[in-house]
Amino acid sequence: WEEERYPEGIKWKFLEHKGPIFAPPYEPLPENVKFYYDGKVMKLSTKAEEVATFFAKMLDHEYTTKEIFRKNFFKDWRKEMTSEEKSTITNLSKCDFTHMSQYFKAQTEARKQMSKEEKQKIKEENERLLKEYGYCVMDNHKERIANFKIEPPGLFRGRGNHPKMGMLKRRIMPEDIIINCSKDSKIPAPPPGHKWKEVRHDNKVTWLVSWTENIQGSIKYIMLNPSSRIKGEKDWQKYETARRLKKCVDKIRNQYREDWKSKEMKVRQRAVALYFIDKLALRAGNEKEEGETADTVGCCSLRVEHIKLHPELDGQEYVVEFDFLGKDSIRYYNKVPVEKRVFKNLQLFMENKQPEDDLFDRLNTSILNKHLQDLMEGLTAKVFRTYNASITLQQQLKELTNPDDNIPAKILSYNRANRAVAILCNHQRAPPKTFEKAMMNLQSKIDAKKEQLADARRELKSAKADAKVRRDEKSKKSVESKKKAVQRIEEQLMKLEVQATDREENKQIALGTSKLNYLDPRISVAWCKKWGIPIEKIYNKTQREKFAWAIDMAEEDYEF
């Protein structure tokens, strides 16, 4: 499917699908599950009860202790109440959801305890739904749909310090839904008694279904799976653009270094920002509406308060200390030595400014991207992230792979290379809840193994001594087998220690995002072919489906 088949902007000629699956309707709680207000049992109306269950289900979560979450929730909940309920329930702190919460926990537990047959039945039902709704036909190909289920109602959970956390995400009805498919396809039927908001036939877009969400007023879509032609082609294009950047990146770097000296403030800011984007793989940083989302920034939206300048720090000159919240409120913290000119420019940009002022006051993403477009066709800020991630992987693999290593050791090298990229892109995760415990378990295993090794060595020693005295076949054999035992235990110990290092290094690093979105899969495929590593060791089934194009295309001599 690599060749361009359609004129500009046309995404398909034929599109047929079954429409979305809606969230199951609300099932009222059994009579014996009580809600208490101010210590007294209170029977809620169905609508108010449903919203209450959303809160009850999250009761153990930290969210429900947050002031903003509670305030937003209570406000939206009251909108669903009858006037009597409204006049009674005036204080969230007097609401007791614990019984409801226990009921849901018991239900989860019961689900876990279900018999094999029951579980099988559910599985089969899910498979049936997947078969019916999970696929569409786009231009002679049956393609998997990514998210064919409509998001159920619930409480909005933003990331970080989101001003809208706790608000009610309303139930989506067929009347909210826009269907997109081709005219000559079998148009999906709305559920009985309902109709779609609209049916359109727009082949300049890739989505099948859309609706407007009520928290931010943004549009949500149902689109195809990453394994589909339309997504794969786009992915391939993305890496091809990054490879084109490789060819002219030196020129661009020289250019922005020149621009640091420009007479125009705007040009200088643009050049310093681009330097950060290139060197540190920062995101572009679009401006955001204040108060609508969590306060996070990217490169162009950095504020004075997000950087500190150190003329000298820990023996290095011209160090910039970054500390800000990026996408998903993930903290970016880094101390970077920069060139003198960059440093001087930053001092200039910060002159006479307040901490909350924009660092690059003459710059935004659209100015930056327009400039990049002039430097190379199709170049935007995010291409630098893709380029630097992929080139780093390729370099690291070259550097770290030891030809004499066995397969597990080579895979460890791969993971290390992957990790270098994840660190560059600042892909972090919360340390797993069980991390400390798991680490301690592993450590005690290592300790036990060490003791075992000491024992085995002692035994070997005495067997040797024994053999020296006796000089018979039997004791010789015993020495041999003891030797093997020691070796085996040493290997096991080493394996455990490697595992411990690997896990420790990975504590706060998320490898998945870079693997899925930034690393040209052809680099990995080529590496596997070169070293005889089965591709399954690097990519699981889903990933192999997504990267099928690369697995097909790349040979062992592929160069990014």
Added chain:
DNA sequence: GGCTCCGACTCAGAAAGATAAGT
């Protein structure tokens, strides 16, 4: 030209669920 708004798409980590490994 530049600003705002919005549509369409990619990228993001948490949580749930499934499977493998260990006891």
Added chain:
DNA sequence: GACTTATCTTTCTGAGTCGGAGC
């Protein structure tokens, strides 16, 4: 071999990027 625990995979949906329309 049953049960528990650790790890891997999948699902979910929120949060970005970027381009284009309209003024």
